Amino acid sequence: xxxxxxxxxxxxxxxxxxxxxxxxxxxxxxxxxxxxxxxxxxxxxxxxxxxxxxxxxxxxxxxxxxxxxxxxxxxxxxxxxxxxxxxxxxxxxxxxxxxxxxxxxxxxxxxxxxxxxxxxxxxxxxxxxxxxxxxxxxxxxxxxxxxxxxxxxxxxxxxxxxxxxxxxxxxxxxxxxxxxxxxxxxxxxxxxxxxxxxxxxxxxxxxxxxxxxxxxxxxxxxxxxxxxxxxxxxxxxxxxxxxxxxxxxxxxxxxxxxxxxxxxxxxxxxxxxxxxxxxxxxxxxxxxxxxxxxxxxxxxxxxxxxxxxxxxxxxxxxxxxxxxxxxxxxxxxxxxxxxxxxxxxxxxxxxxx
Ligand code: TLP
Numbered sequence: 001x002x003x004x005x006x007x008x009x010x011x012x013x014x015x016x017x018x019x020x021x022x023x024x025x026x027x028x029x030x031x032x033x034x035x036x037x038x039x040x041x042x043x044x045x046x047x048x049x050x051x052x053x054x055x056x057x058x059x060x061x062x063x064x065x066x067x068x069x070x071x072x073x074x075x076x077x078x079x080x081x082x083x084x085x086x087x088x089x090x091x092x093x094x095x096x097x098x099x100x101x102x103x104x105x106x107x108x109x110x111x112x113x114x115x116x117x118x119x120x121x122x123x124x125x126x127x128x129x130x131x132x133x134x135x136x137x138x139x140x141x142x143x144x145x146x147x148x149x150x151x152x153x154x155x156x157x158x159x160x161x162x163x164x165x166x167x168x169x170x171x172x173x174x175x176x177x178x179x180x181x182x183x184x185x186x187x188x189x190x191x192x193x194x195x196x197x198x199x200x201x202x203x204x205x206x207x208x209x210x211x212x213x214x215x216x217x218x219x220x221x222x223x224x225x226x227x228x229x230x231x232x233x234x235x236x237x238x239x240x241x242x243x244x245x246x247x248x249x250x251x252x253x254x255x256x257x258x259x260x261x262x263x264x265x266x267x268x269x270x271x272x273x274x275x276x277x278x279x280x281x282x283x284x285x286x287x288x289x290x291x292x293x294x295x296x297x298x299x300x301x302x303x304x305x306x307x308x309x310x311x312x313x314x315x316x317x318x319x320x321x322x323x324x325x326x327x328x329x330x331x332x333x334x335x336x337x338x339x340x341x342x343x344x345x346x347x348x349x350x351x352x353x
Pocket of ligand 1: 064093
């Protein structure tokens with residue numbers, strides 16, 4: 001299919017297809033039974049993930065959800081509270097697994113932009129008592145999906161980590177898109193990873209791999225995580241065919257992120273010029289662009305339907321709220337096509353010539 005006929009898929013950065021280099025690596029991967037720890041390609045991926053994130057060890061898991069939920073189960077005991085931001089993925093989009101599997105409650109904290117501070121967390125920490133289970137974990141999401149890909153400043157994370165350590169509470173980072181955070185701050189990933197006891201990051205979100213995420217942490221944390229992964233049915237066998245693509249993603253895809261961020265900025269700046277669309281371009285820091293179409297008078301369904309007819313796909317995430325995510329399978333011309341389709345949906349007259 002040539003580019004003009006292909007849909008411009010901005011629903012998520014999960015829609016990317018494996019690159020030719022990934023497919024080659026997959027077909028040539030050396031494999032073994034990973035439940036026995038004998039898949040050399042999975043072992044290589046885990047070693048590389050640990051190295052990149054500056055942690056002792058890593059575990060390959062099928063999804064970001066499983067990585068987060070294993071971390072929560074290992075860090076907490078049933079009845080404890082997990083402090084998190086009110087729109088965090090672990091709370092809104094992980095099927096209530098915190099309650100189902102770990103027996104924990106969330107203690108959601110409202111923020112203006114998805115970013116917690118120690119100031120906001122402090123009053124929500126509860127020690128164990130005869131009346132409640134106490135705080136078992138603090139979770140931060142970086143970048144924050146629902147807040148539009150916002151990036152934590154390193155100082156904020158360091159302050160949370162230092163105070164959490166003093167209170168004896170571990171920090172888990174849902175870093176599904178932590179490579180985007182590192183690129184936005186132009187710092188090594190491990191500086192961000194240092195601010196949490198454990199980190200989940202995704203190979204299939206923005207890095208182009210077909211499947212998989214990594215959970216990283218101390219050797220003992222990962223040993224226990226391996227047992228919990230098995231309990232969740234996440235023990236895979238000859239998973240090296242998938243891990244091989246992940247290794248390629250880790251080496252090759254981060255270099256694409258600056259251009260992907262520039263595409264998001266282009267979308268945000270262009271959207272700001274369309275009458276009826278509300279967006280603050282300065283809040284777009286990475287590859288996620290949220291905007292509000294209430295002022296156009298169109299329903300989400302009508303708006304997305306018009307775009308779909310022109311081969312442009314986006315997501316509805318709340319009344320009037322639309323999300324577009326840029327990724328490495330798109331080019332600037334695709335983003336221009338998306339903007340032209342949005343202008344037509346909103347009744348902006350086309351320029352002559
Ligand atoms: N997010 C998906 C949807 O679930 C919304 C997306 O398209 O953005 N943490 C964060 C911050 C995420 O954004 C996601 C996926 C996950 C965890 C879960 O990853 P998977 O889908 O691999 O379980």
